Amino acid sequence: MLRNAHRLFGVHPRLCAATVKAGVTLDFDVYVAEGSRSKERQDTLYAQGRTAPGSIVTNATADNSPHCFGLAVDLYPACLDGTFNPQGSFGDRFEKLAECMKSIPGVAWGGDWTSLKDRPHFEVENWRTHTSWMLTTIAIVAGLALVAHAI
Numbered sequence: 001m002l003r004n005a006h007r008l009f010g011v012h013p014r015l016c017a018a019t020v021k022a023g024v025t026l027d028f029d030v031y032v033a034e035g036s037r038s039k040e041r042q043d044t045l046y047a048q049g050r051t052a053p054g055s056i057v058t059n060a061t062a063d064n065s066p067h068c069f070g071l072a073v074d075l076y077p078a079c080l081d082g083t084f085n086p087q088g089s090f091g092d093r094f095e096k097l098a099e100c101m102k103s104i105p106g107v108a109w110g111g112d113w114t115s116l117k118d119r120p121h122f123e124v125e126n127w128r129t130h131t132s133w134m135l136t137t138i139a140i141v142a143g144l145a146l147v148a149h150a151i
């Protein structure tokens, strides 16, 4: 089952499709931890381990994070004990989740990266070429706002 599906709001349809597929086909729950992210939040994450306490969690500034463009989603499988805990035991569930997600063409997994592996992270492959997605989203939101205003 897919948990916190509302967090897919604003995420690219390809990632939404892959996430829903994972949620309905895998034999464990899948939690949506985060989808679209504000630039302010990305800047805060980037500062962690650099100018703020904690360890480094990302190498991406706001302009370099696909989360800030709706082109990434962070997912966690349920732990082996069924709870949702980023520090819990997952067995091979991240690999099963990634296999399912990557069965949708054009989905890349942060667990495949060679530096600073990010197992919860999935993004649209070559996301930097998808700037038209932003324009499409803006156009749709503007259109919906016009329709909502008219009724």
Ligand SMILES: [Zn+2]
Binding pocket: 067, 072, 073, 074, 118, 120, 121, 122
């Ligand atoms: Zn991520």
